[in-house]
């Protein structure tokens with residue numbers, strides 16, 4: 578059965594890494610050895626994968642934001658009017674609808690038969706037809722060709738069908754995930770809060786281990802702490818922030834975490850923790866005026882990194898998210914040379930480029 582996962586632009590390879598780590602041991606036979614990644618610029622990375630297990634397992638992935646069962650694939654779609662006819666024909670003739678509906682029922686644990694659908698259409702490349710026309714072609718084919726009776730609606734649909742035309746390739750999917758997969762039930766938001774899927778990717782890069790002492794010294798609303806707790810057992814979680822409102826939100830958002838967790842109002846430049854007492858640090862560096870109005874960011878970065886280096890044990894790992902990776906590296910060179918730079922991953926969040934930087938002590 579063919580599925581696709583959707584995540585934040587730049588996170589596709591890490592979403593696939595999570596699939597391999599979390600699903601391959603229990604379902605080795607059912608996963609293909611390789612995924613293929615498609616890019617919808619500024620919107621999503623799409624990871625196509627073959628999976629024979631229960632789709633509910635896919636809904637538990639954390640680096641992905643949405644899961645779809647593939648209903649139509651068409652290649653060599655031409656850029657003029659004939660392309661619309663090709664997409665109509667491919668949608669009418671697809672044989673994947675039955676399996677996709679079975680996957681939908683399993684994912685939602687329902688016996689219901691969906692009767693209404695909402696179209697979401699995206700197009701990448703230059704074509705001589707509009708997104709609206711693509712949606713029309715696909716919707717007409719669904720109404721006339723798919724088993725059962727289908728009615729297109731704009732709201733409160735039983736299912737969503739997403740049609741994405743990537744240059745010459747059409748990919749249609751039946752959405753299995755709801756908004757909760759993306760939002761993870763976060764209770765309290767502040768402006769600079771991380772998207773949970775990005776936090777999950779950062780946590781994955783810390784290589785979680787059961788005896789981890791994990792720290793986020795810029796924890797804000799606690800998104801990284803929630804994702805660390807979801808990633809598996811730990812010895813101790815520390816979350817801190819200089820802002821009282823943030824600590825309050827952090828306490829609310831981390832309330833359901835079982836195990837040793839400490840949320841405090843601390844200054845990341847002066848943590849009340851002993852030298853070499855932390856195994857893993859993940860943090861989202863302050864950036865822009867929104868978070869630090871008159872801050873001298875280069876100085877702040879130097880002091881935060883020096884303190885991270887002090888509390889991190891030799892062999893420990895730091896994963897930092899920054900909008901200005903060069904500024905972070907300058908700070909490291911000046912104040913935290915024991916932090917050795919490793920993997921970097923460039924991501925795009927709401928049109929803004931950010932980088933995940935990994936350092937080992």
Ligand SMILES: C[S@@+](CC[C@H](N)C(=O)[O-])C[C@H]1O[C@@H](n2cnc3c(N)ncnc32)[C@H](O)[C@@H]1O
Nearest residue numbers: 770771795796797798800818819820844845861
């Ligand atoms: C980009 S936000 C982190 C958001 C967080 N990851 C979340 O999901 O909500 C940076 C945070 O650093 C905090 N901060 C700025 N300077 C700090 C300092 N010296 N010590 C501790 N926290 C600080 C801000 O209050 C803000 O909450």
